[in-house]
Amino acid sequence: MSINGIMNIATSGLSTAQNALKVTSDNISNVNTPGYIRKVANQQTVVYGGQGAGVTSGPTTLAADRFLEQATYKAQSASSAAQASYDLVDQIQTQFGDITDTNNLFNQMNSAMSSLASVAESPNSSAGRQEVISNLSGFLAEGQRISEKIQQVRTDADTRIDTDLKSVNDLLKNISTLNSTISSAKIQGQDVTGSQTQQTQYLDQLSKLMDIKVSQNDNGGITVRTSSGLMLAGDGAATLSYTPTASVDSSTVFNPITITTPAGEKRDLADNLASGEIKGLLDVRDKQSVAVNDQLNQYMSSFTEQLNAAHNAASAVPAPATLTGKNTSATQDEMLNGMTGTTNLVTVDTSGNIVHQMAVDFSAGTWSLDNGASTGTFSTSSFASDITSAFGGAATMSFNNGVMSLTAGSGATGVAIADSTTTPSSRFGQGFSQTFGLNDLVSSKLPTNTSTGLTLSSTSGFSTGSTPDSVSFAVKNSNGGTLSTVNVQIPSGDMNSVLTALNDTNTGLGRYGQFNLDSTTGALTFNGYGSPANSIGVSADSSSRYGYGVSFSQFFSLGGSAGNVAGGLAVSNAINANPANLSLATLNLTNTTTPALVAGDGSGGQAMSDIASKSVTIPRAGLNSGGSTTLTRYGSDLAGQVGNLAANAKTDQQSSDALLTEATNRRSSTEGVNLDEELVNLTTYQQAYSASGRLIQAAKDMFDVLLNMV
Numbered sequence: 001m002s003i004n005g006i007m008n009i010a011t012s013g014l015s016t017a018q019n020a021l022k023v024t025s026d027n028i029s030n031v032n033t034p035g036y037i038r039k040v041a042n043q044q045t046v047v048y049g050g051q052g053a054g055v056t057s058g059p060t061t062l063a064a065d066r067f068l069e070q071a072t073y074k075a076q077s078a079s080s081a082a083q084a085s086y087d088l089v090d091q092i093q094t095q096f097g098d099i100t101d102t103n104n105l106f107n108q109m110n111s112a113m114s115s116l117a118s119v120a121e122s123p124n125s126s127a128g129r130q131e132v133i134s135n136l137s138g139f140l141a142e143g144q145r146i147s148e149k150i151q152q153v154r155t156d157a158d159t160r161i162d163t164d165l166k167s168v169n170d171l172l173k174n175i176s177t178l179n180s181t182i183s184s185a186k187i188q189g190q191d192v193t194g195s196q197t198q199q200t201q202y203l204d205q206l207s208k209l210m211d212i213k214v215s216q217n218d219n220g221g222i223t224v225r226t227s228s229g230l231m232l233a234g235d236g237a238a239t240l241s242y243t244p245t246a247s248v249d250s251s252t253v254f255n256p257i258t259i260t261t262p263a264g265e266k267r268d269l270a271d272n273l274a275s276g277e278i279k280g281l282l283d284v285r286d287k288q289s290v291a292v293n294d295q296l297n298q299y300m301s302s303f304t305e306q307l308n309a310a311h312n313a314a315s316a317v318p319a320p321a322t323l324t325g326k327n328t329s330a331t332q333d334e335m336l337n338g339m340t341g342t343t344n345l346v347t348v349d350t351s352g353n354i355v356h357q358m359a360v361d362f363s364a365g366t367w368s369l370d371n372g373a374s375t376g377t378f379s380t381s382s383f384a385s386d387i388t389s390a391f392g393g394a395a396t397m398s399f400n401n402g403v404m405s406l407t408a409g410s411g412a413t414g415v416a417i418a419d420s421t422t423t424p425s426s427r428f429g430q431g432f433s434q435t436f437g438l439n440d441l442v443s444s445k446l447p448t449n450t451s452t453g454l455t456l457s458s459t460s461g462f463s464t465g466s467t468p469d470s471v472s473f474a475v476k477n478s479n480g481g482t483l484s485t486v487n488v489q490i491p492s493g494d495m496n497s498v499l500t501a502l503n504d505t506n507t508g509l510g511r512y513g514q515f516n517l518d519s520t521t522g523a524l525t526f527n528g529y530g531s532p533a534n535s536i537g538v539s540a541d542s543s544s545r546y547g548y549g550v551s552f553s554q555f556f557s558l559g560g561s562a563g564n565v566a567g568g569l570a571v572s573n574a575i576n577a578n579p580a581n582l583s584l585a586t587l588n589l590t591n592t593t594t595p596a597l598v599a600g601d602g603s604g605g606q607a608m609s610d611i612a613s614k615s616v617t618i619p620r621a622g623l624n625s626g627g628s629t630t631l632t633r634y635g636s637d638l639a640g641q642v643g644n645l646a647a648n649a650k651t652d653q654q655s656s657d658a659l660l661t662e663a664t665n666r667r668s669s670t671e672g673v674n675l676d677e678e679l680v681n682l683t684t685y686q687q688a689y690s691a692s693g694r695l696i697q698a699a700k701d702m703f704d705v706l707l708n709m710v
Helices: 004-029 066-096 106-120 124-187 191-207 278-314 330-334 379-393 434-435 495-502 560-570 573-577 604-609 629-671 675-709
Strands: 044-049 051-057 215-216 224-225 231-234 239-241 258-260 265-267 322-324 344-350 354-361 366-369 376-378 393-398 404-410 412-421 443-444 469-476 482-490 513-517 524-528 535-539 569-571 616-618 628-629
Touching: 004 044, 004 051, 004 616, 004 675, 051 191, 051 604, 066 124, 066 215, 066 278, 066 379, 066 629, 106 629, 124 224, 124 231, 124 239, 124 560, 124 569, 124 573, 191 224, 191 278, 191 379, 224 628, 278 443, 278 560, 278 604, 278 616, 278 629, 322 412, 330 379, 344 393, 344 404, 354 379, 366 379, 366 412, 366 513, 376 379, 376 495, 379 393, 404 482, 404 604, 412 434, 495 513, 628 629
Parallel strands: none
Antiparallel strands: 044 051, 215 224, 224 231, 239 258, 258 265, 322 404, 344 354, 344 412, 354 366, 366 376, 393 404, 443 569, 469 482, 469 535, 513 524, 616 628
């Protein structure tokens, strides 16, 4: 071997050792730098003509394990999703308060029932009546507050989703830009470890927001996809667009998250998310919070129904001169459809004595005044005017714009209503007075049940003006992805025409599910296709039934409108303004020797206080499958189910955190800097550098000997 060959070997060794020392120095300097991946100095033997000619530095690489990295990304996505879910669900649980707190929703209901039981013992007590109204108002306000707070949680989730999506856009753009930088530097033989480390840090951040899968490209860059295979970044970056909703209630239809892939294809991101913080936020916003709110509103609705049933069966003393009902958003013919049994419309004097008694038999379609003094028939379409004529000036009944009223006439100062004890009036479980809300204790802005009484031949009540009513439906799959937005014009005419329009496969929703009208109750439901089934929301609805009633979606409780009931419950204005109108007595129709209404009678109040322990049938809502139960038991179930929801979210969060810690530790053991290992490398490379130096010194000595020989 020539002296020049020796010098070349020595100098290559010096250069290679120097580069390795620099790599080791970088590792030691960044031992505590978050996200730093250990560099690896690679050496390659140089061979010419079958003989060794020294060494050279190969490309500096990262001590990265792609399998461990992918495992960490997956664990990070799951952990972030669980953490987001727990944070929001815990906020919802907190709203219900501790079960021992007197201000707890369910304890407030108990307080209202207790005050009713107390005032039933002393019905003439003004303070007792005020306490009932105060406790009842507090309970209703607490239900409204919790429902509104749930919507605020959904608003917060929506805001966080918007913020996260903006971060995703920035991260995808940065990852794609670094792809170009890495590819260009690699072609030029430059060190790309700095760019690769930065890109890995971006991937770590991205994995917190959504689930990702990463694959290596031949040019040194990477391709990022969702676990479902949707392209996110590579040769270009996907772009996510979303418009958050400013005002949220239970019927809000959120805008879809549109992702435009690098190839220009548009997709709904909700269909391509498996985990990550965005997924966790979406699940709480669109599923868990909705379920809790639906059950809460069903609880408040059922309470209102039962309390109003008892209050309508009672009467104030003295009886009010007029009873005015709620806006039924229907005609009296529709409201009397399905009504059976007998009710009594009674006028009384100041002493509570009966002046006139009108017995109305809805099964037979007849009336009888003053125990059979005169008998006649009535029509359901002209019921109010027929009864007014039958009273002959003793009372007046009117029905205008969906509202029924009964007013005392000559010789009387008050009116009261009482069902027959043997054949009480009933329409889907509600008596005549409750059906029209003539003596409701709690008023509601929205329907509290879905029984409309309509049949296929019934007039729909919509598109009655010059402009047809229309409703925009948003059809979503089980993942929350938007399948379509369908605007349906509600035709005038009967409900059969409405169903035909709704179920049309071209202009309606017939491709995604089927609308059905219950032949008994008149409830309109949508049964989505698929398993899990498609669902619908109502994104726009400006309709009004008969021009004075609620909208199409509200009337039939579609698209989450039932979840807004709690926000419109309040003590009746007539009772709130005058506690004397609180009905605590029961009209006695059998006693002819004493007044039918007695000031000291508290039997009506006692009946109201008993509703919490009365067995009732409650429909399925949210987390509860429904069935026969009591309001107290239903409230306990609601509290327990919300608690379980939060506990399960906490367990998921702890489990996913444990998996993330394990995955991170394993990855760190491979990619992290070990000072002991780096010290060994430092010593090795220093010795290699020293050996190369001695080899140069030997070559110099050989040159000196040769020169001295000349």
